[in-house]
Amino acid sequence: MIYSWKKIVKHGLPLLTIAVLVEIFAGQILQNYETELIGRLLIFLISIPVVNSVAGNIGSVLGARLASGLHVGYITHSLKDKEMHQNLIVSLLIGFFTYFMLAIVIYFGASFGNIVGNIALIEFVSVIVITGFLLICVVAVVSVLTAFTSFKRGLDPDDTVAPVVTTVGDVMGIVFLIVIMGIFGVGI
Amino acid sequence: MYAKEMVKQSLPLIVLCGMGAIVAGSTLSLMAELFEKIPGLIVVIPAIIAMRGNISTALGSRLGSAYHLGVIDSDNLWSNELKQNVFGSIVLGFIVSLIIGIFAYTSSVFMGRSPDPVIIISIVVIAGILSALILTLMTIAIIFLVFKRGWDPDNITGPALATFGDIVTMICIFASALIFVGVAT
Secondary structure (H helix, E strand, C coil): CCCCHHHHHHHHHHHHHHHHHHHHHHHHHHHHCHHHHHCCCCCHHHHHHHHHHHHHHHHHHHHHHHHHHHCCCCCCCCCCCCCHHHHHHHHHHHHHHHHHHHHHHHHHHHHHHHCCCCCHHHHHHHHHHHHHHHHHHHHHHHHHHHHHHHHCCCCHHHHHHHHHHHHHHHHHHHHHHHHHHHCCCCCC | CCHHHHHHHHHHHHHCCCCCCCCHHHHHHHHHCCCCCCCCHHHHHHHHHHHHHHHHHHHHHHHHHHHHHHCCCCHCCCCCHHHHHHHHHHHHHHHHHHHHHHHHHHHHCCCCCCCCHHHHHHHHHHHHHHHHHHHHHHHHHHHHHHHHCCCHHHHHHHHHHHHHHHHHHHHHHHHHHHHHHHHCC
């Protein structure tokens, strides 16, 4: 037998404990703006899982691709690697397109549910796309650094990148969303 | 130019997962009244979604590797190896839910709020176990179907669990909070 439940718990627990501790920090930011988010800014509460899911997935795909590239050798362990730069640019483009599309879907979904309030389509789409763009930048950098650092230390980037990227992405996603909403003057 | 294939192969899945997240977000918006009635509840949301995502994708990828190693197959799916994996994931979910509840309570107190520790911890633990059971069964069902067709589970379980995982987790925390809202008010 190669699996034992005790080992699965023992190996999973330390990283998960750190991850949920960081996520609780994200939760406290939400609680701080709770009244607004569950009131007239409900449309942004709906967007939070979307903002985080897209960035988490793009970061994980990027990390997995970098990991395979490093393992096989077509990506070199250098911040100037051209193949890596291409991957970064494509990630940003995919992110831009996905956020733009999903923001429009959310806005029209929310207008059916009558929870848009006085937020204009262009305002909402801009907030989500800018938040998403900033988040993808952070997530991409974290993904590259985690993949390279893990690889250098003999750890498999396939094990490390996804949890690190999704955890950092969740917190920064909420922070960026609140900041950009503030800059646009929507409510907060 | 390897980057082009990233657009072709992963863009549809990323958009699909995003659609799943919209459903999860809408569930979140339906909980608005519960957040008002149960102080501290909103704090656990990012943590419980992250926990569920981590545990179930790890389970999915372990079962994928087990399949490639020939340790499990579709004729003999319910083996001892699978049971160890399933039990490990559920125990891990229970312990981490407990940790989330405790962190959420203590950090809220630190922030000057006063949630009820028993209610917050109970909601997280019940939602954690409930979603663990549902998602573990879903993972096994997905793996089974994938085996039957001779596909590679590594390509399917990750995106499938990312899409359904958030939705199932949100519905479980919604249901669990509904049980306790009577006690809280």
